[in-house]
Amino acid sequence: xxxxxxxxxxxxxxxxxxxxxxxxxxxxxxxxxxxxxxxxxxxxxxxxxxxxxxxxxxxxxxxxxxxxxxxxxxxxxxxxxxxxxxxxxxxxxxxxxxxxxxxxxxxxxxxxxxxxxxxxxxxxxxxxxxxxxxxxxxxxxxxxxxxxxxxxxxxxxxxxxxxxxxxxxxxxxxxxxxxxxxxxxxxxxxxxxxxxxxxxxxxxxxxxxxxxxxxxxxxxxxxxxxxxxxxxxxxxxxxxxxxxxxxxx
Amino acid sequence: xxxxxxxxxxxxxxxxxxxxxxxxxxxxxxxxxxxxxxxxxxxxxxxxxxxxxxxxxxxxxxxxxxxxxxxxxxxxxxxxxxxxxxxxxxxxxxxxxxxxxxxxxxxxxxxxxxxxxxxxxxxxxxxxxxxxxxxxxxxxxxxxxxxxxxxxxxxxxxxxxxxxxxxxxxxxxxxxxxxxxxxxxxxxxxxxxxxxxxxxxxxxxxxxxxxxxxxxxxxxxxxxxxxxxxxxxxxxxxxxxxxxxxxxxxxxxxxxxxxxxxxxxxxxxxxxxxxxxxxxxxxxxxxxxxxxxxxxxxxxxxxxxxxxxxxxxxxxxxxxxxxxxxxxxxxxxxxxxxxxxxxxxxxxxxxxxxx
Numbered sequence: 001x002x003x004x005x006x007x008x009x010x011x012x013x014x015x016x017x018x019x020x021x022x023x024x025x026x027x028x029x030x031x032x033x034x035x036x037x038x039x040x041x042x043x044x045x046x047x048x049x050x051x052x053x054x055x056x057x058x059x060x061x062x063x064x065x066x067x068x069x070x071x072x073x074x075x076x077x078x079x080x081x082x083x084x085x086x087x088x089x090x091x092x093x094x095x096x097x098x099x100x101x102x103x104x105x106x107x108x109x110x111x112x113x114x115x116x117x118x119x120x121x122x123x124x125x126x127x128x129x130x131x132x133x134x135x136x137x138x139x140x141x142x143x144x145x146x147x148x149x150x151x152x153x154x155x156x157x158x159x160x161x162x163x164x165x166x167x168x169x170x171x172x173x174x175x176x177x178x179x180x181x182x183x184x185x186x187x188x189x190x191x192x193x194x195x196x197x198x199x200x201x202x203x204x205x206x207x208x209x210x211x212x213x214x215x216x217x218x219x220x221x222x223x224x225x226x227x228x229x230x231x232x233x234x235x236x237x238x239x240x241x242x243x244x245x246x247x248x249x
Numbered sequence: 250x251x252x253x254x255x256x257x258x259x260x261x262x263x264x265x266x267x268x269x270x271x272x273x274x275x276x277x278x279x280x281x282x283x284x285x286x287x288x289x290x291x292x293x294x295x296x297x298x299x300x301x302x303x304x305x306x307x308x309x310x311x312x313x314x315x316x317x318x319x320x321x322x323x324x325x326x327x328x329x330x331x332x333x334x335x336x337x338x339x340x341x342x343x344x345x346x347x348x349x350x351x352x353x354x355x356x357x358x359x360x361x362x363x364x365x366x367x368x369x370x371x372x373x374x375x376x377x378x379x380x381x382x383x384x385x386x387x388x389x390x391x392x393x394x395x396x397x398x399x400x401x402x403x404x405x406x407x408x409x410x411x412x413x414x415x416x417x418x419x420x421x422x423x424x425x426x427x428x429x430x431x432x433x434x435x436x437x438x439x440x441x442x443x444x445x446x447x448x449x450x451x452x453x454x455x456x457x458x459x460x461x462x463x464x465x466x467x468x469x470x471x472x473x474x475x476x477x478x479x480x481x482x483x484x485x486x487x488x489x490x491x492x493x494x495x496x497x498x499x500x501x502x503x504x505x506x507x508x509x510x511x512x513x514x515x516x517x518x519x520x521x522x523x524x525x526x527x528x529x530x531x532x533x534x535x536x537x538x539x540x541x542x543x544x545x546x547x548x549x550x551x552x553x554x555x556x557x558x559x560x561x562x563x564x565x566x567x568x569x570x571x572x573x574x575x576x577x578x579x580x581x582x583x584x585x586x587x588x589x590x591x592x593x594x595x596x597x598x599x600x601x602x603x604x
Contacts, residue, residue: 011456040450040452041449041450041451041452041453042449042451043449044320044447044448044449046316053462054462056458056460057458059456060450060456061449061450061456062447062448062449062450062456062457062458063447063456063457063458063459063460064315064316064319064447064458064459064460065346065458065459065460065461065462066312066315066342067312067315067338067339067342070308070309070312070315070339073304073308073309073310073312073313073315073316074312074313074315074316074319075316076302076309076313076316077273077275077312077313077314077315077316077317077318077319077320077324078316078317078319078320078447079316080273080300080302080313080316080317081272081273081300081316081317081320081322081324082320082448082449085448085449102305102306102308102309103305103308103309103312105305106304106305106309
C-alpha cells in the first residue's frame with residue numbers, strides 16, 4: 001500500500017530551492033490539488049520572475065514563464081482564449097505586490113477566473129535578499145541595512161486585506177506553511193481556489209506566508225519561529241473574502 | 250464577393266484582422282489609434298470566440314497578447330508611439346519566446362509625450378527590435394487604407410510562418426484618413442501547426458513551456474543563432490517594395506507610408522520638368538529592401554530619403570547603397586508633414602547639384 005508519493009503533477013526535476021525553503025511544500029500542495037481535481041491535462045501554469053522562476057520545470061502541466069510581475073496579465077490572456085482550461089499563476093511578493101501590483105489589482109477587480117498562489121516571505125530571494133513590499137517595519141535586508149524605516153520606505157502591503165476591499169474577487173485567503181496543521185489548511189485553501197475556477201466563480205488568490213531562511217540569515221527552524229513571532233501578527237491568517245460563502249451559495 | 254467600403258485606416262486594420270482569423274484583441278486608449286479598439290469593442294462580442302479587453306495599461310495589454318500567443322491563437326494589440334514604448338518589454342519577451350503576434354503602431358510625434366499628429370520617428374525602434382536583446386520584428390508599412398487591410402492580413406501570415414512577432418508601422422494620417430477599401434469575404438490565411446502551444450497536455454504529450462529564460466549561456470547563444478537563421482530566411486524571401494518611374498531614373502526618392510504618397514506627386518511633377526527621378530517605396534521596413542536599393546545604386550546619381558523623422562531610414566538607404574552615392578534627407582518632424590512642393594524642391598536641388 002502506498003502511503004506517500006510524489007504528486008503526478010510534479011516532474012522528476014530536482015528543486016533548486018535552498019534548504020528549509022517552503023517553496024517545496026507549496027509546490028507540492030499545488031500539484032496535489034491539480035492531481036486530486038484530475039485537471040493536469042488542461043491546466044496551464046504561469047511562473048513568475050523570482051525564486052520560483054523555474055517552476056516551469058517542476059510542474060508537469062503546460063507552463064509559461066512571464067515577465068516580472070506580469071503573470072496575472074499573461075494568465076488573463078490564456079484564460080480568455082481557453083475558458084475551459086485551468087490557469088494558475090505562482091508568484092512571489094516582489095513579483096505580485098511590487099512590480100506587478102497593477103496587474104494583480106486589475107485581474108482581481110475584473111474577477112478574472114484564474115487562480116493565484118501568492119508566496120509572501122517578506123523578502124526578494126532570487127536576487128539575494130532585498131527589501132520587499134511585504135518586508136516588515138525594522139526588518140534588516142540588503143537594501144534596508146538599518147532595518148526598514150517606514151518614514152522613508154513606507155509600510156508593508158497587506159495584499160489580502162487590500163484585495164478584499166474590491167467588489168470583484170471571489171476568494172481571498174491567507175494561509176501559512178509553518179506547521180502541519182497550517183500546511184493542511186493551506187492545501188485545502190489552494191484546492192478550493194482551483195475548484196472556484198472550475199466552477200466558474202472567478203478570481204481566487206491564496207496568500208501563503210512562508211519563510212526564507214537563507215536571506216533572513218536563520219536556520220530553517222529559527223526562520224519558522226521568526227515567521228510565527230513577526231509575520232503572523234502583521235499578516236493574520238484567515239479568509240478575507242469568500243463571496244459564495246457570504247452569499248450562501 | 251469582396252466588400253468595397255469607405256473606411257478609416259484604423260478601422261480597416263481591425264476588420265482585416267478579424268477576417269484574418271484574429272479573435273483576440275487587447276488594447277489601451279491612445280490617440281491617434283483609438284478607433285482600432287473601438288471597432289474591436291463593437292465587433293468582437295458579436296463573433297464566436299471573439300475577445301475584446303481594455304487592459305489597465307499597455308504593459309498589461311502586451312502581456313495578455315503574450316498569453317494568447319503562447320496558446321497558439323492569432324492575437325493583436327495596437328497603440329501609438331508612447332504606448333509602444335511601454336510595450337517594448339513584452340515585445341522583447343514575445344521575440345525571445347518565438348511567439349507570433351501582431352503589434353500595430355500608429356505613430357505620432359515624439360519623443361516623450363510628443364504630440365498627436367503623424368510622425369515616422371519610431372523607425373529605429375521598430376526596425377532595430379525596440380526592446381532589450383538581439384531581435385527583429387517583421388515590420389510592414391502601409392501607404393493606403395487598402396494596404397492597412399492587406400498588410401494586416403499578411404503580417405499575421407508572416408508572423409505565424411516564421412514565429413516572429415510582426416509590427417504594422419503606420420502613422421496618424423494612415424490611421425485617420427478614409428479611403429475605399431476592398432475587404433475579402435474570406436481570407437485564405439496560412440494555417441500553421443503550433444505543436445509548441447500551451448493548450449494543456451491532455452496527458453498525451455510532455456509539457457510545453459513558453460519561455461525566454463536560458464541560464465546556460467551556450468544554450469541562450471544557440472537560441473539566438475537559431476532565431477537569426479530564421480531572420481536570414483525572412484531577409485532573403487520576404488522583402489517587399491514598390492518601384493515607381495525607376496526605369497531610367499537618375500535620382501531615386503526613397504519613402505514609405507504617408508511620405509511615399511506625398512513623394513509620388515513630387516516625382517510626377519519633377520518628371521514634368523524633365524528631371525529623371527523615380528521612387529522606391531519600401532513596404533517591408535524590416536526586412537529592408539536592400540537589394541532593390543543596391544540594384545539601382547550604380548545607375549542613379551543620388552538618393553533622397555523622405556521621412557517624418559530627423560533621419561532614421563536614411564541610414565538603411567546608406568547601408569544598402571554602401572554609401573556609393575550621396576543620400577540626402579527631406580523631412581519634417583513633430584507632426585508636420587512634408588508637402589509635394591518641399592519634396593520637389595529637394596529633388597530639383599539634388600538634380601541641380603546644389604544640395
